[in-house]
Amino acid sequence: MTMNERKTIDLEQGWEFMQKGITKLKNILEGLPEPQFSSEDYMMLYTTIYNMCTQKPPHDYSQQLYDKYRESFEEYITSTVLPSLREKHDEFMLRELVKRWANHKIMVRWLSRFFYYLDRYFIARRSLPPLNEVGLTCFRDLVYQELNAKVRDAVISLIDQEREGEQIDRALLKNVLDIFVEIGMGQMDQYENDFEAAMLKDTAAYYSRKASNWILEDSCPDYMLKAEECLRREKERVSHYLHSSSEPKLLEKVQNELLSVYATQLLEKEHSGCHALLRDDKVEDLSRMFRLFSKITKGLDPVSSIFKQHVTAEGMTLVKQAEDAASNKKAEKKDVVGLQEQVFVRKVIELHDKYLAYVNDCFQNHSLFHKALKEAFEVFCNKGVAGSTSAELLATFCDNILKKGGSEKLSDEAIEETLEKVVKLLAYISDKDLFAEFYRKKLARRLLFDKSANDDHERCILTKLKQQCGGQFTSKMEGMVTDLTLAKENQTSFEEYLSTNPHANPGIDLTVTVLTTGFWPSYKSFDLNLPAEMVNFNFSYFLVISFLPFGKFEPKTMELIVTTYQASALLLFNSSDRLSYSEIMTQLNLSDDDVVRLLHSLSRYAIDASIVRIMKSRKVLGHQQLVMECVEQLGRMFKPDFKAIKKRIEDLITRDYLERDKDNPNMFRYLA
Structure with a gap:
């Protein structure tokens, strides 16, 4: 049948047919016995609307049907x-609401299908809201507007019940809150204004009540455990039924009430606050403190401040201990040279290891805590101990590790590790140039007197210093090590030369170390009159010469290893049996002080020999007895100085001839 032949449907007749379909749909939704829609039913309803909208005016009922579509919802909702x-x-009201909303969405979906032709043409031409929107707006204006406050209160009440440990129907809450979201049709206004704002206010009030009790009853660690658990549960709450956009706002409320409000009280709790946790090494609690306080604005500032105070105090305690020990040693006139300072540096390294681990682990490498650690160490690392600056203490500590027979007996790996730590400490020293000066002097002694235990370790620390302080800082030191390497090669060539030219050999073994002036510490130079045996050797520049002169001591040859000055003095006796003090002074062209120092240095060999002889026969001996026996033995040749004897004992200990008793530092044992 063509369009013109189609029978016109008037509004009343057509709507009556449509209403039967709508009633059937309502019955299905109400759960009454009603057969489902068949495709024929659906097509008949759709076609009726189509026909009523495509009839010639005045029989085009598009506007009337659009209105009746809305009225169908309004009537059903009201009745x-x-x-x-x-x-x-x-809860019963909430369940009913969820059911009614689900049904309403089904009704909108079906009616929108029946009236589909309106959506395609009429609405587009008139710029009217689409059918789906009209259906949802009816529910919003009639049901939601009336009930949202009651619904909100019921939901918040259930949330508080759950916070108190009761079981609630989380799925129900999820469905109710979805209504607040869906009713906004793409906007979050309804959820935020009609539910979330009140929920957040209630949350703040709830945790404010809790916190005011907990802060009085609980220790800081217990309180933090509760706070962390509350935050975890609130986060879980979001994942189960709140909208994900609520999470940051909700957590912010909880953090504010539990942490921000009580931050100072919590951190400064007398027996369990931050100070106490640091004092008692409560690593887990400190980690929790960091996690919690990192979430609140400027929350870490007071924590890092307390950390800085604590580390500073610990460091100052070490300084005081070292000072006290040093003054006790002076009072008791014990000569434990530098031992206490060595212990101090070792303890500072241990302190740094400990609190650097705190920064890395408990405080998750946070820059604020690195800064606090740095500032704390800068305070006490620049104090110095017993008249020695920190720069000197560190240089001496390195010297002890790097020289042969030093007090630090460590494996290669431990040495590298310790040097790494010393260089880290150097970062806190304000006068790094002073360290460089001390270090160079001690390096010079190690290199020139062949006291360095290991070339690799010497180079290793220079590399670390270079990384820490730059190339400028280590260039001279590197030059010194290079000089020694070249000197060893020169000495080998020199010895080869002497072996092929026997006429050039004056009967003494000569070791010359040629050094680059700019690299080495400056040494005092003298116009020493060299003996004839030495003058034959012509070197352009030298600073230190070690001689191996051979004097004839019956019945066998004795080998002496001595310095340039000592060799010069001894060689004078090759042509004289006896020499007066003034003769030695004149022949060597030295000052009064220098001759005294020189003769003292030669007498020390006699002291060494005497101490070793006594200890060899006695095996174990107290300090006082050893000194007295030494004075008695040497009294036939000269009167030795007590200080000189003490110094020689210390030197023999570092050279492993003697050792101190572990329990009594005034008792010595001979090492075969």
């Missing part, structure tokens, strides 16, 4: 939906 909701309360 059936609202009464069923008004009679129910609390």
Whole structure:
């Protein structure tokens, strides 16, 4: 049948047919016995609307049908939906609302299909809201507007019940809160204004009540455990039924009430606050403190400040201990040279290891805590101990590790590790140039007197110093090590030369170390009159010469290893049996002080020999007895100085001839 032949459907007749379909749909939604829609039913309803919208005016009923579509919802809501909701309360009302919203969405979907032709043409031409939107707006204006406050209160009440440990129907809450989101049709206004704002206010009030009790009853660690658990549960709450956009706002409320409000009280709790946790090494609690306080604005500032105070105090305690020990040693006139300072540096390294681990682990490498650690160490690392600056203490500590027979007996790996740590400490020293000066002097002694235990370690620390302080800082030191390497090669060539030219050999073994002036510490130079045996050797520049002169001591040859000055003095006796003090002074062209120092240095060999002889026969001996026996033995040749004897004992200990008793430092044992 063509368009012109089609029978015109008037509005009343057509709507009556449509209403039968709508009633059937309502019955299905109400759960009444009603057969489902067949495709024929659906097509008949769709076609009726199509026909009523495509008839020639005045029989085009598009506008009237659009209005009746909305009225169908309004009528159903007013007659059936609202009464069923008004009679129910609390959880029952929520269940009914969820059911009614689900049904309403089904009704919108079906009616939108029946009236589909309106959506395609009429609405587009008139710029009217689409059918789906009209259907949802009806529910919003009639049901949601009336009930949202009651619904909100019921939901918040359930959330608080859950916070108190009761089991609630989380799925129900999820469905209710989805209504707040969906009713906004793409906007979050309804969820945020009608539910979330009140929920956040209630959350703040709830945790404010809790916190005011906990802060009085609980220790800081217990309080933090509760706070962390509350935050975890609130986060879980979001994942189960709140909208994900609520999470940051919700956590912010909880953090504010539990942490921000009580931050100072919590951190400064007398027996369990931050100070106490640091004092008692409560690593887990400190980690928790960091996690919690990192979430609140400027929350870490007071924690890092307390950390800095604590580390500073610990460091100052070490300084005081070292000072006290040093003054006790002076009072008791014990000569434990530098031992206490060595212990001090070792303890500072241990302190740094400990609190650097705290920064890395408990405080997750946070820059604020690195800064606090740095500032704390800068305070006490620049104090110095017993008249020695920190720069000197560190240089001496390195010297002890790097020289042969030093007091630090460590494996290669431990040495490298310790040097690494010393260089880290150097970062806190304000006068790094002073360290460089001390270090160079001690390096010079190690290199020139062949006291360095290991070339690799010497180079290793220079590399570390270079990384820490730059190339400028280590260039001279590197030059010194290079000089020694070249000197060893020169000495080998020199010895080869002497072996092939026997006429050039004056009967003494000569070791010359040629050094680059700019690299080495400056040494005092003298116009020493060299003996004839030495003058034959012509070197352009030298600073230190070690001689191996051979004097004839019956019945066998004795080998002496001595310095340039000592060799010069001894060689004078090759042509004289006896020499007066003034003769030695004149022949060597030295000052009064220098001759005294020189003769003292030669007498020390006699002291060494005497101490070793006594200890060899006695095996174990007290300090006082050893000194007295030494004075008695040497009295026939000269009167030795007590200080000189003490110094020689220390030197023999570092050279492993003697050792101190572990329990009594005034008792010595001979090492075969």
